[in-house]
Amino acid sequence: TLVYIYILYIYTVCVYSIYIYIYIYIYIYIYIYSAFSVAYIYSAFRGVQLLIQCRRCTQYLIQCVQFLLHFWRQCTQYLIQCSVVLQNKKYIMSRRPLRRGRHSQATKRGQAASVSTVVVVDMVHPLQVAVGHACSFFAAAGCVIEPQHAEELVEWIMKPSSSSSSSDT
Structure with a gap:
């Protein structure tokens, strides 16, 4: 965006x-022509017309x-x-599920407890449902996602962000 600001400048x-x-x-036409001559008035009028046209073009x-900058920002x-x-x-999807032993469960709990809950747009809610307990998005990435919640998680990933409601956060 700095390039566009520089171009605008x-x-x-x-x-x-x-x-x-x-x-x-x-x-210049004021000084060249005598005051109130027809040529002076016509030249001044043409200059004002040109100035008005330039202002319209400028607007x-x-x-x-501004539209291009807005479009670029949205894209x-x-x-x-x-x-x-x-x-x-x-x-x-690339993460392998952790083993179901006591040690791995303690590790998962430690990861979930060590990271505070962070609300990132509306990424926490579906993962809390899918994982089954409240943990941040980044801690949830290492947790095991239960199969019954996988479909809901995939639907959440595939839905556009504009259709998300504020109740998800």
């Missing part, structure tokens, strides 16, 4: 230099640049969300 400088050029153009161009946020969900899904 250069564009603004160029536009203001055009405005200065038009003002200079008007003042449209600024709106276009970037969407790509980041998709990559985070896919990375988490890939990580969860």
Whole structure:
């Protein structure tokens, strides 16, 4: 986004230099022609018309640049969300379940207890349901997901973020 801000800055400088050029153009005609002559009035009128047209173009161009920046930001946020969900899904699916012995259960409890509960958008709720106890998203990635909750977890991963409700957090 710094590149776009820099481009917008250069564009603004160029536009203001055009405005200065038009003002200079008007003042030159003030000094060249005698006061209230027909040529002076016509030239000043043309300069004002050109200035108004440039301002209209500037407004449209600024709106276009703002739209492009907004579109770029939305696309970037969407790509980041998709990559985070896919990375988490890939990580969860690639993890092997821990052994069911006492030592592994204690390790799982220690991991869940050592990390405080973190609300990341709405990632905690489905994992709490799937794992069966409250733990953070990152601690839940190492826990065993029970088969009866796997379908709900897959549905949650596949649903778009705009359809999520605030009750999930």
